[in-house]
Amino acid sequence: MVPEASRAPSRLHRLAERSPEITGAEIVAELVPPPQFEHASFESYRPDVNFPSQLEAVGRLTAFAEAWRPQRPGGFFSRTRKAPAQLPGIYLDGGFGVGKTHLLAALWHSAPGPKYFGTFIEYTALVGALGYAAAVRQLSGAKLICIDEFELDDPGDTMLMTRLLGELVASGTRVAATSNTPPNSLGEGRFAAIDFLREIRAMSANFEILRIDGLDYRRRDIEGHSVAVEGPELDRLVAALVARGANVTEDDFGSLIRHLSTVHPSKYIKLIAGVEVIALTDSYLLTDQTDALRLVAFIDRVYDAEIPIIATGVPLAEVFDEEMLAGGYRKKYQRSQSRMVALTTGELPPHD
Incomplete structure (x- = not known):
């Protein structure tokens, strides 16, 4: 974390406004x-x-x-x-x-x-x-x-x-x-x-x-429950973080999903570069598998970067519909659900 005194004044950013470029050398460096x-x-x-x-x-x-x-x-x-x-x-x-x-x-x-x-x-x-x-x-x-x-x-x-x-x-x-x-x-x-x-x-x-062989040393339910907040609470938390100089992004969930379709997954790491907290509003149930798989790839990068998420609407771990969770990509969605729980509860566990 950058010391408070050395931080430049920040403003609220939107991930959907970012269109990062990345070279092969930069991808490999990551x-x-x-x-x-x-x-x-x-x-x-x-x-x-x-x-x-x-x-x-x-x-x-x-x-x-x-x-x-x-x-x-x-x-x-x-x-x-x-x-x-x-x-x-x-x-x-x-x-x-x-x-x-x-x-x-x-x-x-x-x-x-x-x-x-x-x-x-x-x-x-x-x-x-x-x-x-x-x-x-x-x-x-x-x-x-x-x-x-x-x-x-x-x-x-x-x-x-x-x-x-x-x-x-x-x-x-x-x-x-x-x-x-x-x-x-x-x-x-x-x-x-x-x-x-x-x-x-x-x-x-x-x-x-x-x-x-072995047991999960975290001894926690893989499914868990992600936390969603009400709109006024999200506004209060975001305002307080921005006032402290934190690098916060706030996006409408649907806008972010649409924007992810315009950014190659190899660039997701640069999409979140420098971000300390991600705020999402009005999360909803996804019914398009392509959108869902893009979200999985995005959450993987957010999880590796240890960036917490504050969200309103449907709890993030519940945005995949039943057909997806019963289909061929079930394990991907389960892993992503587990990571969304960690990201929204502020309890980032070690990787397995």
């Missing part, structure tokens, strides 16, 4: 772990002693990282000893809240550069913004590509990422990934390794699977 994982390490991971697979995962990832460490010179016999063969890819398969993202970020921090860390959506947005060939050129030469929340519900995007990873792995890049499989309830939908291997069948032989 492919780093979220701020909450800036210092993630294997040592700072706290495995649950009731689930040995968590400690085992730390050991396997540490071994995976050994490939980047220079080998110490040894004696005569050491010159003939080969390092253990390793697959170029590793996949962390586990439920919601077992620390997969922490471990992925710890692996990223242990690797030399160039290296990249992003969600599946960020990588597909990069390809969408630059084109396939240019995206390959941007990522070529990377020592490590980390993909958090690998999406398995869009065949086209999955094939695109499989092709991209295949080219990068062939050139010497190593890959680490997690999946986005939050359970409906404890014990349901917890593991996705079979789905992952099936969907990336052209690349499956390159991946070692690490299954991480």
Whole structure:
């Protein structure tokens, strides 16, 4: 946070007035772990002693990282000893809240550069913004590509990422990934390794699977309840924040949804640059899936940036209609609902 005394006077901004531009280099520069994982390490991971697979995962990832460490010179016999063969890819398969993202970020921090860390959506947005060939050129030469929340519900995007990873792995890049499989309830939908291997069948032989058992350490309901305020309360809160010099945006929910359709998802990170609080008025139930998926991508960027939201109308976690929540993108919507709860209650949890 910028100290109060050093802040320039602010005015109320609208996200719908912003039309950011972003270059390929800028997109790639954003492919780093979220701020909450800036210092993630294997040592700072706290495995649950009731689930040995968590400690085992730390050991396997540490071994995976050994490939980047220079080998110490040894004696005569050491010159003939080969390092253990390793697959170029590793996949962390586990439920919601077992620390997969922490471990992925710890692996990223242990690797030399160039290296990249992003969600599946960020990588597909990069390809969408630059084109396939240019995206390959941007990522070529990377020592490590980390993909958090690998999406398995869009065949086209999955094939695109499989092709991209295949080219990068062939050139010497190593890959680490997690999946986005939050359970409906404890014990349901917890593991996705079979789905992952099936969907990336052209690349499956390159991946070692690490299954991480455990309970959600947040011990909270994934669905939860997001908080909506009344119009006068939103006005009061926004006025107080602006008076303090906070960088606040206020938009009509419908206007923001329409504006998101004019901004490529790769630019959402710049759309919210410098924003400290987002205010939305008159949120309503979405019935168009394209609008809903744009909102999911936007909320992902807001969540990573840890920007709280104040909203009126329908509580944000309830803006997806029943047909969407029962459809093929159900897991995306569930994840977004969980994040909307955190953003509107002011209780931003660590990533899983």
